Amino acid sequence: MDVQGFQLTYCTNIHPGETWEGTFNNLKLHVPQIRQKLAGDAAFGIGLRLSNEASLELHQAEKLREFKDWLEKHGCYVFTLNGFPYGGFHRTVVKDQVHFPDWSSAERKEYTARLFDILEILLPRELDGGISTSPLSYKFWHDGDQEIEEVKRQSTLHLVEIAAKLYRIRQQAGKLLHLDIEPEPDGLLENTQDVLDFYRDWLVPLGQEILSRDLNLNAVEAEAALKEHIRICYDVCHFAVVYEHPHEVFAAFGKEGIKVGKVQLSAALKVKIPEPSARADLKTLLLPFAESTYLHQVVGWHGNGRLSSYRDLPMALNQLSQAPDLEWRIHFHVPVFLENYGKLSSTQADILQVLEILRAERISNHLEVETYTWEVLPEEINLNLTQSITRELQWVIEHMKR
Secondary structure: OEEOOEEEEEEHHHOOOOOHHHHHHHHHHHHHHHHHHHOOOOOEEEEEEOOHHHHHHHOOHHHHHHHHHHHHHOOEEEEEEEOOOOOOOOOOOOHHHHHOOOOOOHHHHHHHHHHHHHHHHHOOOOOOEEEEEOOOOEHHHOOHHHHHHHHHHHHHHHHHHHHHHHHHHHHHHOOOEEEEEOOOOOEOOOOHHHHHHHHHHHHHHHHHHHHHHHHOOOHHHHHHHHHHHEEEEEEHHHHHHOOOOHHHHHHHHHHHOOOEEEEEEOEEEEEEOOOHHHHHHHHHHHHHHOOOOOOOOEEEEOOOOOEEEEOOHHHHHHOHHHOOOOEEEEEEEEOOOOOEEOOEEEOHHHHHHHHHHHHHHOOOOEEEEOOOOOOOOOHHHOOOHHHHHHHHHHHHHHHHOO
């Protein structure tokens, strides 16, 4: 929905469903209620998540027509997709498989191209459209610099193919589409410097050569096309976990001409690490969050800019008694509307900083709340899923209007 010129929505990856039928049924169940409470008679934008299986089904002309008719009937539209999780995301062990297949594979490229086929048809003409995606690969899958270099090279070739496709769509259909790479802890791109290095060392030089040849562009035009169609998804939780400051990140991207296609408004868990004698209680408090479905990377801070990284929360808890850290930030997408959860807290302050920057500089016009963990909430303020999503969006709208 339009909120002061921004497109605001929530990511529908919160709803289980790997088939198109399951996905569509959840949209029918939740979206009209949320729209009524937040937008009234105004149109409501959807942040659509499609698995590979669901995308194959929706890609069929008959299914797309049916969905377009439903969107029009219910005053909804689609402007952004989550193309990060390719396979199952619910009721299965996901962990590092959320990155599979990675960008070195043809499967990831073909899945993403199919998503853009769908988005081109669904996207209202007056809007730009984006799809967020994996940060190339998961770094612990690869041994040594040579193997990582090859993954980056092959990933770049596939990304440039997507950029060329999106350039042609803009020339022929007049619709601006962009792929938004989403850095994440332990991804091949996990922080600002990783992004800068990838654009400088891989995407721009290799992409310029290919687009100049294939699209008959000069070097300046080719670089502009790459940066127009390959952007960054700034997930606030992810950048907060690695202790990066929004002002500095956006300034660094802006200096290089790297665009932010989407901002995902999300909060990470944050805990102060007590003296060793009190850490057993903290471990007991955090154990319920060491669940088996998703990766919950932990980054610890122990002063003077020094950080410790743990691949997953269970690994961090096993080392808690001797950890040198003063604070932990945990990749756990907790509700954004609260800063404190009893003895735990969140990185909500980073969201408020990002909203302040957006009001002043409008770095991106796509905003998507991505909360999919409600277990931290006390029972007395826990709501059903539709009400919970509405409360998250209401909190964002209130702070956007301040």
